[in-house]
Every structure is written in C-alpha cells, then in structure tokens.
Amino acid sequence: MPVLISGVLKDGTGTPVQNCTIQLKACRTSTTVIVNTVASENPDEAGRYSMDVESGQYSVILLVEGFPPSHAGIITVYEDSQPGTLNDFLMAPGESDLSPEIVRQLEELAKAARDSANAAVGSATASAASAEDAAKSAGAAGGEAGAAKVSADASAESAAASASSAAIAGEEAKAAKVSETNAKSSEATAAQSASVAEEAKTAAASSASAALTGAGQAAASAMAAEKSAESASSSAATATNGATEAARQAVAAKTSETNAKSSETAAASSASSAASSASSALASKDEATRQTLAAAGSAATASTRATEAADSAAASVDSAADAAKSASDAGNAAAEAQKYRDEAKEFADHLDVKDASTFQKGIVQLSNATDSDSEEEAATPKAIKALAEQYQNMITGAVVPAGIPFPWPTDTPQTGWAIMQGQTFDKTKYPQLAIAYPSGVIPDMRGWTIKGKPASGRAVLSQELDGIKSHTHTASTKAADLGTKATTSFDYGSKQTGSFDYGNKSTNTTGGHAHPLGVNNASGQRNPDALSGNATMVNTTLYTGQAGDHAHTVYIGAHDHWVGIGAHTHNLVIGAHGHAVSVDATGNAENTVRNIVFNYIVRLA
Structure with missing residues (x-):
C-alpha cells in the first residue's frame, strides 16, 4: 500500500526551493517496484510536493536547473510507515546507522517477540475455546437446574395430592402430611438448588464474557507483541488472568454440580417419601398412586439431567485444565520474552551511553548548522548537503575557472556549461565569465584550434586565417639521350612552284x-x-x-617549275637536353593535422 510523502522543499534560510525535481531511484527490487526505476515529482512554485510512494528503498536525487544533480540520501519506505515529509524519511535511522552487534541483538529480540506472539495467540485461542466450553457447561447446568425445578413442581403436586388423600383417608392423612412436609422441604431444597444453579449460570456467563474479553486482549497483545516484547508479556499476563478466571468459573461450575447432586438427592428422598405416602394412600385414592409414579419419573429425569450436568462439569474442568496449560505456556512465552527484554535492557544499561565528545563515544545532538564550531553536535545530512554544494561550487570555481575552453565529446553540454559558438551572454548573470570575455560574447570555437600567444605580433583572442610559411621548391627532369629516330615515309607527289x-x-x-x-x-x-x-x-x-x-x-x-617530291624519310637527331617543368596544385581546403572533433564548452558562472 503506497505511503504519502508530502511537504515543502526549503533551503537553509527557510525559502521554498523552486525549479527543483525530486527523483526517487529504486535501490532494490520489492514486491511492487523494480530496481533502478526512477520516479519524479516536480514541486510547485511554493516548493510543495506530494508523492504516493510504494514500499521499498530509494535513492533521493534533487535536480535544480543550473546545478549538477545532488544526492540527498537513502530512504526506506515500509508498508506500515506513517505519512511524513521527505525530511522525516531522510532523517529516519537506517540499517547502516546501527552497529552489527546491535542489529544482531535486535534481530534476536524480534525473533523472540514473534515466538512469544505466536505462543500468546495460541494461548488466546485456547482461552477462547475454554471460555466457550465453560459457557456451554454453564448453560447445561442452567438446564439441569430447570429440570430440577420441574421435578420440584411435580413433587409439590404430589404433595398436594397426598394432602387430599390424607384428608380423605384419615390415618393416612398424617402420613400424607408428613409426605407433604417432606415434599415442601424438597421443593425448598430444589428451589435453593435452582437458585444456586442460576447463580452458577450467571457466574459462568460472566466467566465466559471475561474469558472472551481476555481472549480479545490476548489477540491484540499478540499483534503488538511482534513489535514489542513488553507488549507480549502484558498480553501473556492478560491471558493468564483470563485462564485463572476460567479455572475459577470451572470451580463454580463444579460447585453447581455438587448443588445439583444435592438437589437430586433431596428430590430422590422426596420421591421416596411421596412413594411411601402413595402406597399408604393407595387404598384411598388411585390418583395419589399416579402422582407418586409421576414424581418418581420426575426424580429419575432429574437424576439423569444431574448426571449429564456432572459430565458437562467434568468436561468444563478438563477445558479449564487445558486453559490453565495454555495460560502456563503463554506465561512461559511471556517469561521468555521478559528474559529477552531484560537482556536487552541489561545490554542497553551496559552500553553506558554518554554524550559523545572528541575523546569518548556516546550520543550526539544533530544540528543543521553549517558554520558551527561545536565539538558536541553532529551535522545532519541536510547540513552536509549544503556544505557539499557550497564547497563543490568553490572547488569547481578554483579548478575550472569560468572562461576556460574544455573539449566535450557530445553535442549536449552538462548543466551549467555552454558550447562556444559565438553567442552573447548576460554579463550580470555570469560575472566571472564577463571577466574572461568583457565583450559579453563567447568566442566561436567551431572549426578553430587554440594557439599559444607568441611573444609579439598577436593579441589575446585575435584570429588568424589559414596560411603556410613562405618557402621555395626546386624541380628538374632526368637527362636522357634519345638517339637518332626515323620519321615515317610519305609521298608528297609533284608540286608546282609559284610563277x-x-x-x-x-x-x-x-x-x-x-x-x-x-x-x-x-x-x-x-x-x-x-x-x-x-x-x-x-x-x-x-x-x-x-x-x-x-x-x-x-x-x-x-x-614556274614542277618539282617531284617523292616518298622519302628524314633522320632527326635529338640530343641530350632539358625541359621546363610545371607543378600542379594539390592538398585539402585548409591546413590540418590528424584530428578528432570535439565541442569546446565553457563553464557559466
């Protein structure tokens, strides 16, 4: 899930930075980001920026027009990171800020916390199950109490029937009276048992609620335990309390079971008395016999329900034992987490952290000041960045003064530089360049080379066109005797002379x-x-x-005369001799040496 990073870019004076591009370059591949991909954000005129950044590690680069790129630092964005400013993420301590020993201790603590959290979650789950079982046991006990109440009602009816039989039967009336008294006593006992069972139900429900609450708290504590061992300890303690409460409620359920058994015994006694009354009154009234049989059936039903309640209570006890074991496990996990916490505390105590100075290690106060003489404060990345930019400009100005031509291998100069092609520049904006070129015009170096100024005859920045040094040449041909050569034969015929x-x-x-x-x-x-x-x-x-x-x-x-010139040849003598020689022009359009073409660039300052 993306994390919002927003704020305002400001310089050391608090002025918003304008014309600045924020680049986030992924340092490693995450679940949503590929390594070396670049995301950009352009703040507005007030320097405000807002970015939804995926989880991962990024290199932060600031691009300001007219300046080289600036590396601001490394940020790490987690899935659970809180929204904040770019400064917050840059100032957050990273892995490189911790020593290997501290990192190892923290990793061990984190592992122990995770283990404790897992144990606490298991304990919470067991506590919840135990609470649910206790609630079921309480419900069953409530049902058995209801059955006992029904049995008591049946016994009361039986007592009423016995009383009627006593009124009719005379002597049997005393027995019926006794039966009635016993039935009333049984009714009172059953009512008391029902009341106790109801209280046990209520207590069991409260126990279930408390156990569920404890389970919720244990689950919440388990979630927190992954980040803090101390929270895991608290959750384990809470789970232990919940388990103890569940055990106490199980004891209450056991008490309810005992009361139910007492009610069963009393009901059985009442049934026995009612049966005796019915037998005595059988001769007087068949109805009394039927009521007695009904009372016996009710007693049997109550006995069965009581047995089931006992079984449920036993199960509740087992659940309570499981809950107690889970609580014990959670307690052990909490104790283990407490141990790691104590070890971490002991480790921290042994660190003997003091204020750092030039002669001892310790904690230092961070400062954004770039002109401080303090030996007790440490510079923040922001201060270091400001100083780096300041000294970078100073070093650049010292090593590369404005005005020096530099060969550059591309047609695009880097930021803060310009190709030297005869253009004008703003002398107010670039005062250092104006010192080198007072005319406000950058020399056009396209097709030109640089020559050291001679001792005389040339001015700085003056131009010299193509030329070669004056010189002479000698030329001659090799002498050769061609000997005597014969001309070709030709018949000129008869020719007439003039008159x-x-x-x-x-x-x-x-x-x-x-x-x-x-x-x-x-x-x-x-x-x-x-x-x-x-x-x-x-x-x-x-x-x-x-x-x-x-x-x-x-x-x-x-x-005139006709002269016959017959076919004939002539012999020509070509003796040793010389010839005049002309030399044709050759060469390139200009004087050059072997070369590679670069652009000349100059720093703007």
Whole structure:
C-alpha cells in the first residue's frame, strides 16, 4: 500500500526551493517496484510536493536547473510507515546507522517477540475455546437446574395430592402430611438448588464474557507483541488472568454440580417419601398412586439431567485444565520474552551511553548548522548537503575557472556549461565569465584550434586565417639521350612552284678561247684531233689564234617549275637536353593535422 510523502522543499534560510525535481531511484527490487526505476515529482512554485510512494528503498536525487544533480540520501519506505515529509524519511535511522552487534541483538529480540506472539495467540485461542466450553457447561447446568425445578413442581403436586388423600383417608392423612412436609422441604431444597444453579449460570456467563474479553486482549497483545516484547508479556499476563478466571468459573461450575447432586438427592428422598405416602394412600385414592409414579419419573429425569450436568462439569474442568496449560505456556512465552527484554535492557544499561565528545563515544545532538564550531553536535545530512554544494561550487570555481575552453565529446553540454559558438551572454548573470570575455560574447570555437600567444605580433583572442610559411621548391627532369629516330615515309607527289618573271639576263664576256691543231711528226705519228689524213707532220703542236670573246642576252620570262617530291624519310637527331617543368596544385581546403572533433564548452558562472 503506497505511503504519502508530502511537504515543502526549503533551503537553509527557510525559502521554498523552486525549479527543483525530486527523483526517487529504486535501490532494490520489492514486491511492487523494480530496481533502478526512477520516479519524479516536480514541486510547485511554493516548493510543495506530494508523492504516493510504494514500499521499498530509494535513492533521493534533487535536480535544480543550473546545478549538477545532488544526492540527498537513502530512504526506506515500509508498508506500515506513517505519512511524513521527505525530511522525516531522510532523517529516519537506517540499517547502516546501527552497529552489527546491535542489529544482531535486535534481530534476536524480534525473533523472540514473534515466538512469544505466536505462543500468546495460541494461548488466546485456547482461552477462547475454554471460555466457550465453560459457557456451554454453564448453560447445561442452567438446564439441569430447570429440570430440577420441574421435578420440584411435580413433587409439590404430589404433595398436594397426598394432602387430599390424607384428608380423605384419615390415618393416612398424617402420613400424607408428613409426605407433604417432606415434599415442601424438597421443593425448598430444589428451589435453593435452582437458585444456586442460576447463580452458577450467571457466574459462568460472566466467566465466559471475561474469558472472551481476555481472549480479545490476548489477540491484540499478540499483534503488538511482534513489535514489542513488553507488549507480549502484558498480553501473556492478560491471558493468564483470563485462564485463572476460567479455572475459577470451572470451580463454580463444579460447585453447581455438587448443588445439583444435592438437589437430586433431596428430590430422590422426596420421591421416596411421596412413594411411601402413595402406597399408604393407595387404598384411598388411585390418583395419589399416579402422582407418586409421576414424581418418581420426575426424580429419575432429574437424576439423569444431574448426571449429564456432572459430565458437562467434568468436561468444563478438563477445558479449564487445558486453559490453565495454555495460560502456563503463554506465561512461559511471556517469561521468555521478559528474559529477552531484560537482556536487552541489561545490554542497553551496559552500553553506558554518554554524550559523545572528541575523546569518548556516546550520543550526539544533530544540528543543521553549517558554520558551527561545536565539538558536541553532529551535522545532519541536510547540513552536509549544503556544505557539499557550497564547497563543490568553490572547488569547481578554483579548478575550472569560468572562461576556460574544455573539449566535450557530445553535442549536449552538462548543466551549467555552454558550447562556444559565438553567442552573447548576460554579463550580470555570469560575472566571472564577463571577466574572461568583457565583450559579453563567447568566442566561436567551431572549426578553430587554440594557439599559444607568441611573444609579439598577436593579441589575446585575435584570429588568424589559414596560411603556410613562405618557402621555395626546386624541380628538374632526368637527362636522357634519345638517339637518332626515323620519321615515317610519305609521298608528297609533284608540286608546282609559284610563277615569277626573271626579265632579261646577260651572260658574262668570258667566252674567248683557242683551239689546238695537231700535225704529224717526223716519226709518222699523227694527231687524230687535227688531221683527217695520214700526212706526215713535224713533231709539234700548233694553235689557232684566240678569238670569240662575247656575251649573250638571255630572256627568261615568267614561268614556274614542277618539282617531284617523292616518298622519302628524314633522320632527326635529338640530343641530350632539358625541359621546363610545371607543378600542379594539390592538398585539402585548409591546413590540418590528424584530428578528432570535439565541442569546446565553457563553464557559466
């Protein structure tokens, strides 16, 4: 069954905490809750909250916008826990607050209390049954008393008949008178017995009521005994008193039985006297005989009822004995519980609990103060939480000053941080960040890296675009002699030259010349170049005179020539040489090194 946890969240000054989410994270699996499941509650503007919480153990986490999550503590909700505030459950002592020895002692006491409770419940049940049996016995005794009263009435009638017979019979009248007297005496005795039986019935009813009351008290005590050994002892004592009362009522029932037997005896005596009177008056009146027989029958019936009452009383005694045994068992259980209680008390007494100090163990006073110098008070979880938050902020501010860029591996910064993407911020709200960035603008670090400031030439937070350091390159090709290469063959056919008029041209005057003349010599030789016959000439050479030196004027008109260019090839010589080389552009769009992308974030403060 859920337990209501409600109240108002307040800080150390009593101001309601706003924009705070309460989370309950299950620490273990219970009958209704699965471990690690989270339930949330959002208090209103006044800090009020209300939660119906299932039984189990929970870790309490407070989420305030702009601050990291805060662990408030561990609470344990039981099925029988009383409604309360979150503070009540956080301040309640848990298992970790007790030493192992105390936990062991408490577990033993709880077990003993449960055993005592079970014994008390059994005792109460037996007491109730015993009381019921006593009530039945009392009812039976009342019935027997009624039967005895009927017998007495019959005896009275018999006495009246005997008196009539005495009046008629004369001498027999004295006997009838005696019978009447005896009958009246029997009637009085029977009436007295009936009165005693009625009182016994009333007492038995009272006993039954008291026993039932005691049984109810014992049952209630048994329920309480599970939580307290002392309550178990009280319930056992109550059960013992109930059993004692039942035993006393059983004794009363026994007394009633004895009285009933006396009534039976008296009735039997009366019947005997009536029978004698009837015998004496038989001659006088048959009616007296009939009444006597009726009285005898009534006496027999009364005797039978008395026997049954005795049996019922015996059963009542047995029930009383059982009740006494149950009471004894309950008393033993109570004594055992008392023993454990005494041991627990002795253990507590031996603890010698004193006020704790720096030099001895003991009990300390809890305090919510966060600025106390006391050495006799202990801080509550609330005070520790406040100090933890205070010093966490101080430590964070000292270790991580506002303004420092930090690499962050996700696109979602943690609470109190922002991604550096060139946005403006409220310098009043974040004064520490304003010291680092007086312009009120957070640098845009997307795609940028951080560079240490050089000795000169750069200002803090200044930007530098892409660039590479100026440098030169040398380039050359490897020398190679390609040798002589032949061109391919190609027939160009006949080609006509262009037309051109060369005009008149004159030859030079170097045409003068002489002709040799050969003659036969004396030896008969002849010169075939000069002689046509075989004339004998002197052996000499004759020459004609030199003449004929002249020039010619030649006309060369406009003309062209057809030149035949047949199929042919050319040989080309490609010697060792060099070439000019151009280098194409290459690389990325910007200068980079091997990298992994992170978001730069900055703390807001």
